[in-house]
Amino acid sequence: MASVPVQIDLLTRTPSPRSADSVCDPALADGPWTLDATPGLPLPAPTYGAGASRFDVAPPTTPVQQQIPAEYRRTPAPELEERIRAAKAALGDRLVVLGHYYQRDEVVQFADVVGDSFQLAQASRAAQEAEFVVFCGVHFMAETADLLSREDQVVVLPNLAAGCSMADMADIDSVTACWEQLEALYGTEPDADGRVPVVPVTYMNSSAALKGFCGDHGGIVCTSSNAAQVLEWAFQRGQRVLFFPDQHLGRNTAKAMGVPLSQMPVWDPRKARGGNSAEALTDARVVLWRGWCSVHARFTVDQIAQARAENPDVRVVVHPECPAEVVDAADENGSTQYIQRVVDEAPAGTAFAIGTEVNMVRRLADARPDLTITCLDPVICPCSTMYRIHPAYLAWVLESLVAGTVVNQVKVADDVAAAGRVALERMLAVRP
Numbered sequence: 001m002a003s004v005p006v007q008i009d010l011l012t013r014t015p016s017p018r019s020a021d022s023v024c025d026p027a028l029a030d031g032p033w034t035l036d037a038t039p040g041l042p043l044p045a046p047t048y049g050a051g052a053s054r055f056d057v058a059p060p061t062t063p064v065q066q067q068i069p070a071e072y073r074r075t076p077a078p079e080l081e082e083r084i085r086a087a088k089a090a091l092g093d094r095l096v097v098l099g100h101y102y103q104r105d106e107v108v109q110f111a112d113v114v115g116d117s118f119q120l121a122q123a124s125r126a127a128q129e130a131e132f133v134v135f136c137g138v139h140f141m142a143e144t145a146d147l148l149s150r151e152d153q154v155v156v157l158p159n160l161a162a163g164c165s166m167a168d169m170a171d172i173d174s175v176t177a178c179w180e181q182l183e184a185l186y187g188t189e190p191d192a193d194g195r196v197p198v199v200p201v202t203y204m205n206s207s208a209a210l211k212g213f214c215g216d217h218g219g220i221v222c223t224s225s226n227a228a229q230v231l232e233w234a235f236q237r238g239q240r241v242l243f244f245p246d247q248h249l250g251r252n253t254a255k256a257m258g259v260p261l262s263q264m265p266v267w268d269p270r271k272a273r274g275g276n277s278a279e280a281l282t283d284a285r286v287v288l289w290r291g292w293c294s295v296h297a298r299f300t301v302d303q304i305a306q307a308r309a310e311n312p313d314v315r316v317v318v319h320p321e322c323p324a325e326v327v328d329a330a331d332e333n334g335s336t337q338y339i340q341r342v343v344d345e346a347p348a349g350t351a352f353a354i355g356t357e358v359n360m361v362r363r364l365a366d367a368r369p370d371l372t373i374t375c376l377d378p379v380i381c382p383c384s385t386m387y388r389i390h391p392a393y394l395a396w397v398l399e400s401l402v403a404g405t406v407v408n409q410v411k412v413a414d415d416v417a418a419a420g421r422v423a424l425e426r427m428l429a430v431r432p
């Protein structure tokens with residue numbers, strides 16, 4: 001195995017059988033700019049690069065990052081930190097920096113607000129006085145911040161290639177094609193209770209175009225924090241739900257609400273009628289898009305069994321983007337915000353095996369040295385797209401703002417923005 005990056009070494013906290021001593025891809029030691037494509041050309045690799053699942057193929061529409069100036073790539077970490085601090089100080093109240101829980105420490109230390117996608121959606125909405133919102137997350141989050149921001153606010157994503165492989169698994173053309181097939185099957189007339197045949201629900205982890213689709217078609221956005229409340233909202237208005245792009249969040253949430261698995265067919269966009277019979281679709285309560293998160297799909301029932309074999313008292317908590325059998329085998333499941341809360345509230349001495357992104361797990365462990373916290377997956381695999389936000393990119397975009405130049409602005413096209421806001425506002429009105 002090639003050299004392992006310092007950030008990854010730091011993820012190994014204690015020498016125990018469950019401590020990770022390898023990473024899923026040694027190429028994570030490279031700077032993310034080695035993965036960035038030449039502007040205008042497709043990504044250099046068919047996948048999302050280091051750490052990504054080999055089953056995740058980046059579509060041609062995936063945003064591409066232009067090269068950052070070589071000077072930033074060569075600057076040592078301590079100097080980058082100093083320059084980021086100086087740029088933040090120079091921008092003062094004109095700037096707010098948002099950081100996702102899964103972001104690497106070298107970046108998240110500069111965030112004014114740290115949270116999951118729901119908390120950051122609220123934070124971006126609350127940051128109405130700031131001129132610039134620099135989003136240290138991934139592309140769909142920056143789009144959401146732009147949708148919720150004032151018209152004259154500028155949202156910046158330090159590396160435009162920081163996308164989300166799950167979000168890229170559903171695009172507007174294939175969702176529209178699915179919708180047309182469902183409408184042909186179900187019709188468009190409400191039933192006697194006034195419920196339409198199908199309501200579209202998109203996970204926050206989706207493009208602004210899909211949020212706009214939901215806004216235009218009586219649908220709504222959800223996050224892992226409020227998915228159950230959003231599904232209730234949708235079932236009050238529709239006989240069925242079309243849920244995209246994460247099949248696991250949709251399945252786990254609906255299953256917990258009592259929807260049988262037999263009424264949750266999976267829609268494969270590459271197959272006619274999604275690969276389903278007309279009867280299965282007619283009987284469906286939730287039609288699940290065939291998408292997944294590469295990070296959370298790695299967790300397995302065997303890993304849970306191993307964690308329990310090592311410590312029968314271990315509390316296993318997983319994210320609902322994990323497969324249903326993993327969620328069923330765990331003690332608890334919940335959003336990133338939920339996982340943060342159960343760890344915060346745990347009595348000293350509690351042992352946790354946590355099934356979510358490893359930067360988050362390590363940060364939880366650092367904050368509570370009186371607990372034993374390990375990642376359920378013994379092979380460290382961070383979110384490879386989030387990982388593309390490197391301090392060099394943050395320094396570059398902030399110093400550019402100080403100099404009066406905006407680089408890497410994320411701006412949602414006007415033709416989808418209004419409808420996207422409608423779907424987001426419906427979500428924000430549904431309290432988790």
Ligand code: SF4
Nearest residue numbers: 164165166293295383
């Ligand atoms: S952790 Fe998964 S869902 Fe979240 S940004 Fe990364 S790939 Fe997307």
